[in-house]
Amino acid sequence: MPELPEVETVARDLQRWVAGATIAGAEVRWARTIRHPQPPERFVAEIAGATIRRVDRRAKTVLFHLEDGRVMTVALRMTGALIVAPAGTADDPYARVVFDLADGRQLRYRDVRKFGRIGLWPGGGLRSVGAGRGARSRRVADGTRRYRIGEVFSGHGPEPLSRSFTAERFAERLQRRSAKLKTLLLDQAFVAGVGNIYADEALWRARLHPLRAADTLDPRDVRRLHRAVRQVLREGIANRGASFSDYVDARGQQGDNQERLAVYRRTDQPCYRCGHRIERIVVGQRSTHFCPRCQREPVASVEP
DNA sequence: ACGCCTACCTGCTTGC
DNA sequence: TGCAAGCAGGTAGGCG
Numbered sequence: 001m002p003e004l005p006e007v008e009t010v011a012r013d014l015q016r017w018v019a020g021a022t023i024a025g026a027e028v029r030w031a032r033t034i035r036h037p038q039p040p041e042r043f044v045a046e047i048a049g050a051t052i053r054r055v056d057r058r059a060k061t062v063l064f065h066l067e068d069g070r071v072m073t074v075a076l077r078m079t080g081a082l083i084v085a086p087a088g089t090a091d092d093p094y095a096r097v098v099f100d101l102a103d104g105r106q107l108r109y110r111d112v113r114k115f116g117r118i119g120l121w122p123g124g125g126l127r128s129v130g131a132g133r134g135a136r137s138r139r140v141a142d143g144t145r146r147y148r149i150g151e152v153f154s155g156h157g158p159e160p161l162s163r164s165f166t167a168e169r170f171a172e173r174l175q176r177r178s179a180k181l182k183t184l185l186l187d188q189a190f191v192a193g194v195g196n197i198y199a200d201e202a203l204w205r206a207r208l209h210p211l212r213a214a215d216t217l218d219p220r221d222v223r224r225l226h227r228a229v230r231q232v233l234r235e236g237i238a239n240r241g242a243s244f245s246d247y248v249d250a251r252g253q254q255g256d257n258q259e260r261l262a263v264y265r266r267t268d269q270p271c272y273r274c275g276h277r278i279e280r281i282v283v284g285q286r287s288t289h290f291c292p293r294c295q296r297e298p299v300a301s302v303e304p
Numbered sequence: 305a306c307g308c309c310t311a312c313c314t315g316c317t318t319g320c
Numbered sequence: 321t322g323c324a325a326g327c328a329g330g331t332a333g334g335c336g
Contacts, residue, residue, distance in 0.1 A: 003329065032312085060330080077330050079314080094314095113313045115330065179306065188331080195329055244329065245316075264329090284307075287327085 002076050002247050003060060004160070004193030005236025006255065010082055011057040013250035014064075014107075017084050022051045022102040030096040033109065035073075035119035043120055047072065047099070059156050059192035069123025074109065079246040080116030083108045112246060156192040160229050165191075167226040174214040174222055182210035182283045185229070194229065197242055197264045200289045202228040204263045210281070210288045212298040235260065263289040 002010065025048050028040040051067040062082060064072040074082060083092075087104035097109040097118060109118060157173075158165045173191075177184055184190050185199040194202070203210050205228035208221060217225070241247055241255030244265070248254055262272050267280040267289060276293035 006329080075331085077312095078328070079330095111313095112315070113328090115312060117331095177305085183307085186330090197329060242329080247329070285309085286330095 003195035006241035006247050007057050007060045008237050009241045014055040023099050024102045025100045027098045033096045035117040071121045073119040075117045077115035079112040081110045083252045157190045167223050170226045171222045177214040181212050198232050200264045201232040209295045
């Protein structure tokens with residue numbers, strides 16, 4: 001999906017363009033986009049008439065704070081996009097949910113692969129939006145899952161761009177883990193918002209091998225990684241995100257950050273630092289790009 | 305905690 | 321040209 005910088009770009013655009021707008025009605029064209037346990041019909045009935053007070057982001061989820069205190073969450077996953085379409089714009093065959101705004105515009109949730117999810121939550125208790133193993137749910141009689149607010153909204157790790165995300169705090173978290181750096185950076189419960197692109201970019205910038213175990217970093221490694229994570233995310237935002245096939249902002253425009261990436265999808269091309277060929281390996285079933293010269297292999301334990 | 309697997313979906317690229 | 325395989329920025333849930 002769009003990662004933190006892409007979601008931040010979309011949320012900022014939407015704050016500018018739809019804060020204050022009223023949702024007159026909605027049409028759900030792909031039912032499963034509406035997050036369980038919300039039946040799509042109830043979602044449509046409950047969102048109608050709502051006014052958007054503010055739009056922001058937590059991790060990779062866009063949050064629409066409504067005037068009445070409720071929150072609509074939009075997790076874009078792999079190919080989701082939120083696009084504001086002026087009145088009269090041609091329909092989009094990939095629009096899975098269409099919100100008609102009272103002023104005639106449409107807010108369209110477009111999602112080619114249909115992985116994204118939209119939820120509507122009561123006010124209060126909203127801290128973060130469910131993240132993998134951290135989020136808790138329980139099975140109910142019919143075998144489906146029911147989420148409780150405060151459990152669903154409690155699974156994310158720290159926001160890497162927040163003031164409270166210090167190198168010291170990052171060091172503490174890293175020291176307690178023996179997992180590979182690449183895997184950890186992708187773990188939303190460890191740090192929120194980093195995805196495959198920015199994980200690879202941050203590791204290249206910090207000159208750290210993706211397979212390196214977190215608890216083997218020395219304090220200087222940690223500081224470099226901390227700085228690198230924040231830098232690549234901030235630069236991604238400054239460039240309005242990285243577009244490969246699907247990511248677009250709220251106007252439907254591509255970002256520029258794909259032009260500035262050092263390793264992601266640059267397999268066999270020269271490293272911008274040392275000229276060595278960029279390599280691609282698979283870590284945790286995700287493609288991983290790095291420079292084998294700049295990002296030295298972790299020391300392998302040698303059998304006697 | 306960790307790693308691995310499957311599932312969810314469609315479209316594009318690559319190789320034969 | 322046609323067709324199949326492989327690939328894609330994410331995450332939930334199950335198993336060991």
